[in-house]
Amino acid sequence: MMTKTSMIALVLLIFMGFFPMFVDSAWLAVGTTFLVFSVVAFSQDIILGRAGVFHMGHALFFGLGAYTTAILNVQFGWPILATWAPSVLIPMVCAFLLAGPIIHLKGDYLLVATIGFNIIFIQILENDVFGLTGGPNGIFGIDIVRLFGIQFASQTYMYYMAFILLGITLFIMRNLDKSKFGRAMFYINKDEIAAQSMGISIRYYKLYAFILGAGIAGAAGSMFSVQYSAVSPEAFNVTQSIMFFTIVLVGGSASLPGVLIGTFIMFVLPEVFREFATARYLVFGLAMILTMILRPRGIWPVKFGNIPSFLKKDVK
Amino acid sequence: MSEYILEIKHVSKYFHGLVAINDLSMKVKKGQIYGIIGPNGAGKTTLFNCITGIYTPEEGQILWKGKEIKGTTPFKIAELGILRTFQTIRLFAEMSVAENIMSGRHIKSKQKWYNGIIHTPAYYKDEKENWEKVGELMDFFNLSEYATIPAGDLSYGIQRRIEMARALAAEPELLILDEPAAGLNENETLELTQTILKIQAMGVTIMMIEHDMEMVMSLTEYITVINFGARISAGLPAFVQDDPVVVEAYIGSDEEDEHE
Ligand SMILES: Nc1ncnc2c1ncn2[C@@H]1O[C@H](COP(=O)(O)OP(=O)(O)O)[C@@H](O)[C@H]1O
Ligand SMILES: [Mg+2]
Numbered sequence: 001m002m003t004k005t006s007m008i009a010l011v012l013l014i015f016m017g018f019f020p021m022f023v024d025s026a027w028l029a030v031g032t033t034f035l036v037f038s039v040v041a042f043s044q045d046i047i048l049g050r051a052g053v054f055h056m057g058h059a060l061f062f063g064l065g066a067y068t069t070a071i072l073n074v075q076f077g078w079p080i081l082a083t084w085a086p087s088v089l090i091p092m093v094c095a096f097l098l099a100g101p102i103i104h105l106k107g108d109y110l111l112v113a114t115i116g117f118n119i120i121f122i123q124i125l126e127n128d129v130f131g132l133t134g135g136p137n138g139i140f141g142i143d144i145v146r147l148f149g150i151q152f153a154s155q156t157y158m159y160y161m162a163f164i165l166l167g168i169t170l171f172i173m174r175n176l177d178k179s180k181f182g183r184a185m186f187y188i189n190k191d192e193i194a195a196q197s198m199g200i201s202i203r204y205y206k207l208y209a210f211i212l213g214a215g216i217a218g219a220a221g222s223m224f225s226v227q228y229s230a231v232s233p234e235a236f237n238v239t240q241s242i243m244f245f246t247i248v249l250v251g252g253s254a255s256l257p258g259v260l261i262g263t264f265i266m267f268v269l270p271e272v273f274r275e276f277a278t279a280r281y282l283v284f285g286l287a288m289i290l291t292m293i294l295r296p297r298g299i300w301p302v303k304f305g306n307i308p309s310f311l312k313k314d315v316k
Numbered sequence: 317m318s319e320y321i322l323e324i325k326h327v328s329k330y331f332h333g334l335v336a337i338n339d340l341s342m343k344v345k346k347g348q349i350y351g352i353i354g355p356n357g358a359g360k361t362t363l364f365n366c367i368t369g370i371y372t373p374e375e376g377q378i379l380w381k382g383k384e385i386k387g388t389t390p391f392k393i394a395e396l397g398i399l400r401t402f403q404t405i406r407l408f409a410e411m412s413v414a415e416n417i418m419s420g421r422h423i424k425s426k427q428k429w430y431n432g433i434i435h436t437p438a439y440y441k442d443e444k445e446n447w448e449k450v451g452e453l454m455d456f457f458n459l460s461e462y463a464t465i466p467a468g469d470l471s472y473g474i475q476r477r478i479e480m481a482r483a484l485a486a487e488p489e490l491l492i493l494d495e496p497a498a499g500l501n502e503n504e505t506l507e508l509t510q511t512i513l514k515i516q517a518m519g520v521t522i523m524m525i526e527h528d529m530e531m532v533m534s535l536t537e538y539i540t541v542i543n544f545g546a547r548i549s550a551g552l553p554a555f556v557q558d559d560p561v562v563v564e565a566y567i568g569s570d571e572e573d574e575h576e
Contacts, residue, residue, distance in 0.1 A: 181432030199394030199423035314460035
């Protein structure tokens with residue numbers, strides 16, 4: 001038997017799967033961007049929506065993944081495939097090093113600290129501190145994925161690679177939510193004192209969320225750099241971080257459909273309304289404000305109570 | 317090892333220079349139901365917070381099976397087998413009853429770090445066992461019909477039961493109850509008394525703060541009375557009940573209440 005939500009998910013999956021056959025290349029690029037940004041939004045949601053950590057520097061990890069692929073490929077000549085593992089692992093290690101000293105901070109203090117990290121990251125990129133990042137212009141000429149002599153160059157390939165990445169991300173999110181680890185994050189989010197009193201280490205699970213979220217964001221970053229064959233600092237600045245943060249809250253914290261809706265509103269609708277130029281952002285600002293007033297838990301709020309069916313037999 | 321599972325020795329705790337617990341000592345025997353009474357603001361909850369690691373007392377020792385646990389973080393205290401409920405109920409309000417109780421299985425779950433990303437046969441076995449345990453506890457506390465309901469939507473009496481089920485899910489050696497009968501009606505209090513006896517029969521040591529004298533007298537084996545953070549009396553329920561110092565303390569606090 002299928003629930004209504006999984007029906008919608010299936011229809012959406014089929015639609016997304018056939019999407020490239022109906023649209024031109026401009027729209028295909030929009031579709032790919034939607035997929036990549038969904039992955040970033042989900043990774044933000046692990047940290048913000050599940051562990052409840054007010055992290056507003058997520059573009060840093062997205063950017064680290066993108067720059068790892070760009071630098072290894074362009075400066076050191078690594079094939080793109082070989083850059084995938086480091087573009088996931090380097091953000092994870094950085095997440096551990098950066099979040100470690102600040103993870104005990106309360107919401108607003110931590111938020112300011114993460115913004116600080118993001119600003120420093122952009123400064124490092126723009127000033128080309130290590131002589132590797134290409135300064136304000138970034139890095140151009142990133143290769144495409146090549147495997148067994150096949151060149152994954154077309155936008156259609158890009159789309160399906162992003163599609164697979166989103167699939168892997170959703171698979172991880174589902175596994176997380178059904179494990180001790182995802183639940184511990186929710187308990188901490190809802191009541192830290194109660195969670196600790198049940199034997200849950202706040203520090204361990206918040207860091208777990210940070211490291212996992214950073215790794216997924218890094219994978220999305222790598223994909224992003226290959227899609228545009230270029231990276232530059234402004235794609236990973238604090239404004240982008242604010243966008244990822246907002247997507248989660250507007251769509252619905254810890255809600256898989258909610259985060260997809262949030263990403264759609266923030267990244268796809270602006271493309272649809274492109275002819276209204278910058279005035280369209282006025283509408284989004286208003287939409288953000290209204291959502292928080294009218295639906296403070298998001299457009300599609302998370303629903304708890306996903307328990308094994310043998311425990312539901314007595315529920316009236 | 318001594319016959320006492322928990323020993324509190326000359327513990328003092330200050331807030332901004334004001335003494336909340338003053339040179340307090342007590343010993344809890346394994347398997348006992350130990351009562352702590354005293355007027356409001358006497359420092360009873362603060363004592364529980366010191367035992368469970370929420371606060372670190374400035375002076376004294378807290379020995380768990382002979383080992384010092386003062387200053388240990390709360391999650392490690394829980395891992396040692398000391399679980400608690402709260403005077404002001406602290407449930408995960410938006411989460412279902414079953415999920416709330418599942419939090420008690422956290423320290424018993426054997427899932428590995430990678431099971432948050434990928435599931436293995438060992439994960440499925442562990443997950444199933446823990447949910448089954450949750451099911452048993454929901455049966456024990458008559459909560460099965462609320463399994464999927466958000467805990468915050470349920471009545472006070474039911475929430476108290478969920479909190480106890482959650483603590484018990486961790487299979488504690490010492491269960492610490494902070495005013496478990498507060499806000500319960502007469503029937504619910506009777507039911508609670510029976511439940512606590514059943515928990516004791518499982519071999520769990522219990523420490524409880526309670527204002528309901530009838531309940532304290534019928535349940536506890538030994539009582540310490542606290543006033544202004546210090547012990548003013550201790551002994552068997554019958555002794556404590558008639559101790560003039562205790563009577564005095566309660567009358568004194570009643571008068572204060574009237575002035576408020
Ligand atoms: N976190 C705290 N900060 C400052 N004072 C506190 C704190 N917790 C408790 N107190 C004070 O300690 C005293 C004892 O409080 P409490 O332990 O809650 O009493 P009881 O549980 O016996 O009613 C009270 O005067 C209370 O105001
Ligand atoms: Mg109290």
